[in-house]
Every structure is written in structure tokens, then in C-alpha cells.
Amino acid sequence: MTTEFTPPMPAPASAHAAGLHAPAHGCALFAGCPDIIGTPFSYAREEEVYGEGEEAEFVYRVIEGAVRTHKVLSDGRRQITGFHLPGDLFGFEQGLAHRHTAEALAETKVLIFRRRQVELAAARSAEVACRLWDLATNDLRLAQDLTLLLGRRSALERVAAFLMEVDERLGGTGTFALPMTRRDIADHLGLTIETVSRTLSQLEEDGALVRGGGRQVGLRRGRLRRMVED
Amino acid sequence: MTTEFTPPMPAPASAHAAGLHAPAHGCALFAGCPDIIGTPFSYAREEEVYGEGEEAEFVYRVIEGAVRTHKVLSDGRRQITGFHLPGDLFGFEQGLAHRHTAEALAETKVLIFRRRQVELAAARSAEVACRLWDLATNDLRLAQDLTLLLGRRSALERVAAFLMEVDERLGGTGTFALPMTRRDIADHLGLTIETVSRTLSQLEEDGALVRGGGRQVGLRRGRLRRMVED
């Protein structure tokens, strides 16, 4: 779409030879499975990684950049189920097909794994399978937390909680640039862009954050935390 | 907590014979693991199965009745994350503690399994671990579907979708008694009881369902389906 797509599965051999070992990026996910090597790949801003309904042939780990997964209704209403930041894995499915669409928010580097290989490794090694179980359980926890947010939280609480979550996943410094547009935030939080914008303005008025140009924000975590307290 | 808890003790033969056949969801779960036997147990209407924050020592399979899992905010707002009907497993957690509260909707029979035993079995058998992975992935899919419902659907769509889901999970006859109160439905769909009630009335007016006394409903599935179509 946006870039020429060199058909996935760029020569594993070369990738292998190139010296990709267990990702320097954090995870012992496939530890003990030297045959599961990810192939590096890049996506341009707004480029689709996979589409809803497509065969789920690969799974992905974000190395750099960010990816969103979403569902769309025929009338255009969209729900972003999750943002995937460096270190995160995404693309797992239960059935044959992807149930979401995945797109890069920005220039993004990933490692691509053949799903079949991962599943084979899981079938052979209880350790790998347990690791995958744990990953799925963690995603489930996030989805359930989102459920509480969407079902029972006000706009102010949603935005405050969202800012704190992104901060945490981005390193927890309290100062960062939001990697997504207002539309993406709105479609994740079940709001409109106008409400997100107004809410950010109000949070700034209330002294819960300061905004630099564009998507830059500095959080006053104490105040934000009080807004989402149970 | 609520009743004297006869520590899980095999009652093996009968539990095994009674419990382990076929519900589409995860019946073969512990196949090949004859040492993982559930202990039958019962809960009364509104009785707590476990509370948020408690140590997650057991997992459960519903045999009869229904269970809800939920989270509550300090001001009373509640989100029901899921209803668990016969055949369903619930109670899995990533960490040490339960992140939800679970309560029986009605007189409910379950099989109780020691979590440690299940995890040991998973660590030993890749087959069991893969089965658990699959179960978690399925729960994740349900949670993500709920996310779209809560984030982007109208009250009418939420209630219509909910009715069809319950129908399906209860056997798909189109005629059944809702096993939960309006409050439970409202707290699952992110609505108020009044809105749920009004919406049901409207669905009846529109000829999308008929109501018998109390919680009895008969669905006109075609019409309902059109209301939640993508």
C-alpha cells in the first residue's frame, strides 16, 4: 500500500546468518528454541501489517515504533483494541484468520515469526507453551481492564488512565510524546476526538499535565492518579 | 469464607463420570491427566466464590448454574467482565491474587481444581499447556469483542448482541430464561437497569423478541441479528 511489500519470509537463512539471536529486546520468550528466529521487517507510517479476515500466518514483535490493532463496523465506528509498543508481541489468533486489522502508527520495525513454527515449538516444549499461555493471560488482563474503563469510567478518568498507562509502557518518565493521534486515542477510549481534546485541555487547566507543542506531554502523576483511584 | 470449605478431595469416580463430557469448551482439557480431578462443590444464589485480592488457589468449571466475575470501584460502579455458564472454566490468574470477584448467580455446581496442580500439569505436558493457552486466547477474544461493544455500540445494539450471545451459549433454541438480573445485565453492558429495561421493551415493540413472565424471552433472531450487523 504505502511501500513495496517484499513478500514476507525474507530469506530466513540470511536473517539467521545476519546474526539475529534471541532478541536483545527483553524477552526470553523463545529461549531454548534456537530455531525460532524472527525476521526483521519494517512498516511505514499508517501501513497495514495485516487485515481482518486475512490468514494469520505470522506473529510479530515490535522492536521500534508502535502498532495499533482494531476492528471497524461497516458504518465506520472503530474500536482500537490495543497499542503495541516496543517489546510487545501481537498477531496471535485462535482460529485461522486475523480478527483485527493491525497498522503501524509510525515508522516501525518488527520481528516476524511464522505462526506454525511458534505453535510447533509450543507443542514440543511445555516451557514455551506456558510462556505463551502467560502472554495470553496478560493480554486478557489488559482487555479486562479496558472493559472496566469503557463500561464504567467518565471521559476524564479514561483519558487520565490512558496517559498513565502510556507513560508507564514508555518508560515511566512522566514526559513523552504520545505516539498516536487524537483519533486513535478516541477510538481506543470510546470517545470522540473533540472530547479527548477538551479533556486534555481540562487536565492542563487542572494542573494534572502540561503540554508541549504537538503530542508532547508532561504528567503530574500524583494528580492524575487521584482521578482514576478506585 | 461463606461456607465450610471441604478441602478439595478427590471424590474421583463420581465427579469424573459426571463432569467430564463434551461441552464444546474445554472438556478434553485435562485429558491424559488422570491426576487432575475436580472436586464437586456447590454455591448458593449470590454466594461469593472468591473475592478480588484473595489468593488464587483454585480454578473452577461450571457444571450447573451460572457465575459472574466483576470488578467494583470504590463508589460502587461495577463492571461484570464475564458470565460463566455450564462448561466454562474460570478463576485463572496471572499473578498470585484474583483480580476479580466471582459470585454465583443462582444455585450453582462447580468442579474445583487446585491451581498448582493445573500449573504443574501444564509445566509437564505441552499438550495441557497448549490447551490452557487456547482457553486463555478464547477468553481474550470474548473480552475484545466486549471492548468493541462497550466502546462503540448503542444501547440497542448492546442488548441485542447480549441476548444473542446468551441464547447461543445456552443452547441456541431462541427461547430461554435470562439467568441474571437487569442489574447484572446493565453492569455487563455499561448501562443502567432503566436503560436495559427500556431497551427490552423497545425490542419487544419492534417485534425482535417476546417476553414471558419474569426473565423469560423468545428471540426473533433474524431481526436481532440485523441490529448488530457490522
Next chain:
DNA sequence: CGAAGAATTGAGTCACATCAAAGTTTGTGG
């Protein structure tokens, strides 16, 4: 049978959506 809880219905309100118009940032092509 009677009381308590659950469900329905109605009237009025409010939080967030929608419509509209600037203002700001971005990134592309010259």
C-alpha cells in the same frame, strides 16, 4: 398472603456527541 426485591415506565437533566470554524503542526515538493 404479604413484604421485599425486581422490573417497568415517566419526566427532567447531563455528559458526551455532533456540527462548525479557527488555529496549529506536519511533511512534501520545489
Next chain:
DNA sequence: CCACAAACTTTGATGTGACTCAATTCTTCG
């Protein structure tokens, strides 16, 4: 590297779907 159009964001005015408050009515169950 700059200019400028397109995209994104903010802000304002108005609308509305769902909530709140309130009053019956219907079930359930002791």
C-alpha cells in the same frame, strides 16, 4: 531548507442518548 497545503488539533455552539430521580407494577419467596 523553506513554503505551503493537507492533516491534525483546539475551541465554541447546539443536540441527544443515556442517566438520574421518582413512582408504580410485577415477581418471588418466606
